[in-house]
Amino acid sequence: MTIELRNATKVVRGITHIKPTSLVLETGHFNVLLGQTGAGKTSLIKLMAGLDPLASGRILMAGQDVSKLSTQKRNISLVHQFFVNYPHMTVFENIASPLRVAGMAKSEISDRVQEAADILQLGPMLKRRPQELSGGQQQRCALARAIAKESQAVFLDEPLANLDYKLREELREQLPELFAGRGAVVVYATSEPEEALLLGGRTALMHDGAVTQFGATTDIYRNPENLTAARVFSDPPINAAEITKTGTQAHLRTGVTWTLTGAAAALTDGQYTVAIRPHHVTPVAASASDVALNGIVQVTELSGSDSSAHFQMGSDGWVSLAHGVHPYQVGEDHRFYMDASKAFFFAPDGSLAA
Known part of the structure; x- marks a missing residue:
């Protein structure tokens, strides 16, 4: 499974948000989008997820052109930095919601929800509602929904940004294990160089709507190709x-x-x-x-x-x-x-x- 962008661009009211971008993102590791706020990370994720239209170029998933497909037909999961859960549903129902929309059998839904809840230590909380959970538990619920859906692609848009330090450290360590071996392309957006290094995999450095360098995370940290890349991948500033x-x-x-x-x-x-x-x-x-x-x-x-x-x-x-x-x-x-x-x-x- 791969996600391939071929000269993909995004233009809003005449303003270019994503400059021509060509990337191939693969399974087996995290694909990190690293850049400061406003660099274009969320805009690029929205293009890949089908939430925003392409101005030009193409997007392929597993070799299929999905450029004009709706989000629902792309078989993807998206986890935001904000805790996006349905407040009127229990944790079980939140995790099960995309499976029910897909028309899955009740027995399979139950099995998948229980597996995802166990992985994220939510088993005792399945009957609770989101407002009865801590911030970390709410984000675990959103992650469990992504795991249970077994999507081809999982987009994590700064998912730990609103958690306290301890929870961020715990989830950051767990994330690679949560998605290991699931066959999905995992794309993770962050503004923190340290987070990119901890997650490993491959990183696309973003600045002003463009990818300035892409490759193995440790390689591009050690060998920036230009001054912009060196500045993006340094905290405190280089x-x-x-x-x-x-x-x-x-x-x-x-x-x-x-x-x-x-x-x-x-x-x-x-x-x-x-x-x-x-x-x-x-x-x-x-x-x-x-x-x-x-x-x-x-x-x-x-x-x-x-x-x-x-x-x-x-x-x-x-x-x-x-x-x-x-x-x-x-x-x-x-x-x-x-x-x-x-x-x-x-x-x-x-x-x-x-």
Whole structure:
């Protein structure tokens, strides 16, 4: 089973929401759509689900052109970030609703509902109504409905966004197992790079209605093809600054200079953008080759066992993310260290240079 988009576009009142997009999404792993709010993730899901019409292009499921088929005829399930359950129905009836619409026999409906409820730990709650459930239980009910339906495609549009941290962690770990071996193409939209990495599979990076890169999740994290992709796949935001390369030397506008090695040293002299993720900029040097940076601390934050500091270096804002508790003071001139071996270098047009 595959979902294939061939130059699919979406246009609303003359405004292009999805630019020409070609993708092949397969079973056996999660297919993640990663991008910030407004990047086009939900719009692309609506096209694949048949909720919005194509402006041009085609969509195929299992080789069949479904471009003009209604949502009901595409055999898909859709789980939103909001708890979409029927308030007047019990949990059993909510899970069973698409099966009854399909005219399935009562005995099979009962078996499928019970199986899905057991998988999602909803067995004792089948007689309750949605308002009697917690937020996490309501979302489990929506997921159980998708599992019981045994659709060809399951679209999960930021399904954990409105849950508390603990529930998000629990469900995030369970999701790959819930859909493993079911033969459905699973498409999962998120704005969180960490979530994409945890889910694995393959990821399509989205920006401004276009897919900027698609491939194995860990591969595109390690090897972004352009500056836009690097920015999409970094949280906190990736640090980026203009440099001038002369010989084997890189020069920041602040006067910081370091010696380039490897592919970066072989670049043609000129202007580039250096980009490095915040966890490679730390308040303690890891090696003698680290590049010293000085900046004015603007904002600090302690999150779990990590400390982050936003600092201003010349006209550029940078972020450091380091393990442990570090005593930053807002307004101080603080020294940080960049592991330049982990930096990306991009040409003026945004393409990867080294």
